[in-house]
Amino acid sequence: MKKLKQAGIACTLLLLLVMGSSWGFLVHRTTHQLAVYELPNEVQGFFYRHLDYLVKNAPRPDTRRNEDSTEATKHFIDIEYYGKDAENTMPATWDAAVAKYTKDSLLKYGHLPYVIVDMKAKLTHAFATANEDSILFYAADLGHYIGDANVPLHTSINYDGQLSNQKGLHALWESMIPEIEIEQFNLYGNHTATYLANPTAAVWKAIRRSYALVPDVFAKELEVSKQFTEAQKFRIQMRKGKEVKYYTTEFAKAYAASLHNTINEQLVNTSNMIADFWYTCWVDGGKPNMDKVFNTSLTQAETERLKAETESYQKNTLIKDGYLISKKKEQ
Secondary structure (H helix, E strand, C coil): CHHHHHHHHHHHHHHHHCCCCCCHHHHHHHHHHHHHHCCCHHHHHHHHHCHHHHHHHCCHHHHHCCCCCCCHHHHCCCHHHHCCCHHHHCCCCHHHHHHHHCHHHHHHHCCHHHHHHHHHHHHHHHHHCCCHHHHHHHHHHHHHHHHHHCCHHHHCCCCCCCCCCCCCHHHHHHHHHHHHHHHHCCCCCCCCCCCCCCHHHHHHHHHHHHHHHHHHHHHHHHHHHCCCCHHHHEEEEEECCEEEEEECHHHHHHHHHHCCCHHHHHHHHHHHHHHHHHHHHHHHCCCCCHHHHHCCCCCHHHHHHHHHHHHHHHCCCCCCCCCCHHHCCCC
16 A cells, blocks of 8 residues: 555656656755855845745746746757857857857757856846845746756756657656655755856856766666666556656666765755855845845844754754755645
């Protein structure tokens, strides 16, 4: 009975996630929350006061794809299309990239790095003009795109294994495995938000790190597949009147084990990078006094709760202690 229940849960998760999004809603929301714990006091109170908003809206750019035809290619970059060693040689600025590849090509094959740089500029402006609504809006969106940059398959033209007979790999790596394994992840990265003197370089560093992981993402799936029969590797589900194959929980766990800590590490890299960008935008926006401008000085109760959550975060017991918002049923 327990196995049947677990299988049912896994099927439900897959139905929700396989057609979904970068990192899945769980990880996008988790990384936004973790980033808040890494911020310095000057901005942490403001972000903590709005933690629920940031976590809730972390997946918003994905849901926006349903109504905005220009949204989809903001979430990835097909490195291979742009030529050999493109991850090291692509222009740093949007205008230079347009001049080299044309705008149409960038909009077709993905322009994620340039979107992050643009979001960074918008969040910086929001801080400079003390626009609270814009700060929150762009902070949530910026964090989302940063998360996308840390997903290997968001950097490859073979984004779902569709070119190598490994279709479905995308959701397996970024959604199914985190849903199954997150309670075993180490969510504490021992990182404090750091000012980025060259944010663009930080973006491309993340892209290169993700792209370097791509070969292993495919190779490990093939390697683990040798240990499973077709029936053990996939389960069949009806979706919109059609039979669709999904990876089994058993295969997902074996594949995750073969990747070691890669997915966990990329999750932590994401939260670290979000914290760095939020802090950098605040600095570049003139370091406005957040408590004074927005009256976000924490109450004693909020201060105590933040302290308790931070201690739980440092001990990697956020889930056990019930503090990880993305694991609460209402999310």
